[in-house]
Amino acid sequence: MPRRAHTKSRYGCDNCRRRRVKCDEQGPPCTNCILRRLDNCVYSRVLPASLLANSRRLSQPSISPREDVVQLNGFRPESPSSPLKNPQVDELELMHQFATDTYRSLCVSDDEISTWQVLVPRLALKQRYLMDGILALASLHIATTREPANALHYIDTGLEYHSLSLEPFRRAIDNLAPENCDAAFAHSVITTAISLALPQLTVTRENATRMTDNMTTVFELLQGVKKILTIGQSWINLKLFSQGAFWKNTSATLDADTDSALNQLATLNEQTRANGDEIQFSINNNAITHLRHCFTKFAASSDPAPVLAWLAAVDKGFVDSLRRRQPFSLLVLAYWGLLLAELNGQRWWALNSGRALVSELLDALSAEDLLWESCLGWVQQRIASKNG
Numbered sequence: 001m002p003r004r005a006h007t008k009s010r011y012g013c014d015n016c017r018r019r020r021v022k023c024d025e026q027g028p029p030c031t032n033c034i035l036r037r038l039d040n041c042v043y044s045r046v047l048p049a050s051l052l053a054n055s056r057r058l059s060q061p062s063i064s065p066r067e068d069v070v071q072l073n074g075f076r077p078e079s080p081s082s083p084l085k086n087p088q089v090d091e092l093e094l095m096h097q098f099a100t101d102t103y104r105s106l107c108v109s110d111d112e113i114s115t116w117q118v119l120v121p122r123l124a125l126k127q128r129y130l131m132d133g134i135l136a137l138a139s140l141h142i143a144t145t146r147e148p149a150n151a152l153h154y155i156d157t158g159l160e161y162h163s164l165s166l167e168p169f170r171r172a173i174d175n176l177a178p179e180n181c182d183a184a185f186a187h188s189v190i191t192t193a194i195s196l197a198l199p200q201l202t203v204t205r206e207n208a209t210r211m212t213d214n215m216t217t218v219f220e221l222l223q224g225v226k227k228i229l230t231i232g233q234s235w236i237n238l239k240l241f242s243q244g245a246f247w248k249n250t251s252a253t254l255d256a257d258t259d260s261a262l263n264q265l266a267t268l269n270e271q272t273r274a275n276g277d278e279i280q281f282s283i284n285n286n287a288i289t290h291l292r293h294c295f296t297k298f299a300a301s302s303d304p305a306p307v308l309a310w311l312a313a314v315d316k317g318f319v320d321s322l323r324r325r326q327p328f329s330l331l332v333l334a335y336w337g338l339l340l341a342e343l344n345g346q347r348w349w350a351l352n353s354g355r356a357l358v359s360e361l362l363d364a365l366s367a368e369d370l371l372w373e374s375c376l377g378w379v380q381q382r383i384a385s386k387n388g
Contacts, residue, residue, distance in 0.1 A: 011025055012025055013025075013027055013028060013030050013032075013033060013041045013043050014042045015033055016032050019032075025043075027041045027043070028043060029118075089139055089142075089154060089157045091135060094139050094142075094157075095121070097139075097141060098141075099121065101141070102137055102141045103116040103120075105193070105349060106189060106190070108303045112239070112240060115238055115239065120134070120186045120238075121134065123182055123183045124183070127168075127172065127180055127187075128168065129164070129165040129168035129169045130183045133187050136157075136160075136190075136194055137193060139155075140155065140158035140194065140201060140349070141348060142154045143201055144197075144351070151201075155202065159198070159202075162194050162198075166191075169191065169221075169224075170224070173224035176228060176231050176235075177235075178235040181228060181236055184224075184228055185229075186238060188221070188222060188312075193349040195214055196340070196350055196353045197348070197349035197353070199356065200353060211353065211357040215322075216319065216322050219314065219322060220319055223319065252297070252299045258295055261375065262288065262335070265375055266288050268328065268331075268371050268375060269288060272328065280321070283318050286314070286318075287318045288332060290310055291310055291332065294309060297309075298342065302346070304346070307336075310339070327368070330361050330364060331361070331372075331379075333357070333361060334357075334362065334376075335379065337357040337358040337379075338358065338379065338382050338383060341353075341355055341358065341383060342386075344386065354383075355383060358383045362376065362379065
């Protein structure tokens with residue numbers, strides 16, 4: 001019987017060899033040490049010169065530059081996407097942008113720096129849709145720093161990479177496994193940031209979408225995040241904001257004005273129950289309960305976590321009602337838009353997004369009774385204070 005091929009890492013770091021686990025040999029630090037937050041990633045065994053020389057043969061004419069980088073690191077993309085039809089920006093420029101600057105806009109705390117700067121790009125070498133998402137976000141970020149005429153090709157490049165990533169991302173969600181769960185989780189956060197940034201970057205374009213329509217698409221995409229957190233809970237190693245104790249009670253309290261406005265929203269939802277639609281009442285009630293928690297968490301810590309978490313928390317039924325443009329669901333979304341507006345000066349991808357969303361919704365809604373008028377008036381007053 002022929003011997004089975006050797007699959008263990010012969011030249012892994014000391015920590016992995018001591019624990020008898022496979023090391024990706026990409027360090028120091030290696031992926032396992034990053035995940036375990038070990039600072040002492042040391043390689044006592046050195047890769048032989050003959051193997052090192054073989055790993056550096058990058059000039060084979062039958063392999064594209066993109067495939068060269070992947071093969072050098074020992075990976076093959078699970079679902080390789082087609083290259084851009086008319087590449088206008090060098091991928092190395094975009095990867096440099098992400099690794100030196102853009103990644104910071106995704107970090108909720110300093111604990112996530114190594115995750116977004118090192119570990120997520122490493123995962124992207126295995127999952128091409130995640131790489132496309134990284135390149136899309138970096139390209140759009142550069143666009144925000146350029147004059148309009150010089151920003152156009154960065155916007156177009158970002159749009160194309162974003163488009164390439166979506167279908168493979170959906171397939172990944174439908175086929176979750178320990179090998180792709182972290183990449184899908186990371187890409188869900190990146191896709192959210194891209195979707196919030198796009199309407200403002202493309203506002204002058206003929207194919208620009210309304211902020212409300214774009215947010216509905218975001219909700220639909222992020223329904224897959226629930227599947228990631230439900231099915232792959234034990235598989236996820238990335239310690240991002242939605243992992244841990246986010247949904248536990250917090251000692252922070254809401255200001256009286258916000259607390260009163262949320263109570264009015266809940267009272268308004270009672271009309272749904274009075275009309276005999278118990279299912280819609282329950283859907284709306286869950287959305288409002290999560291929203292109150294997000295407002296409370298944001299009062300305790302003004303970072304993106306409480307803002308973005310609500311997007312993945314709402315039920316599919318609520319998303320369906322948004323798609324039907326049901327007035328009450330649009331009003332609840334307007335309340336959340338005020339939270340999004342709080343990120344205006346904190347994250348480049350949220351620039352003006354909250355204000356644009358709330359403005360669209362206020363134009364679409366009208367006061368049906370005094371309670372509606374009070375709720376809409378509160379939203380209008382709060383967004384006006386942000387603009388001022």
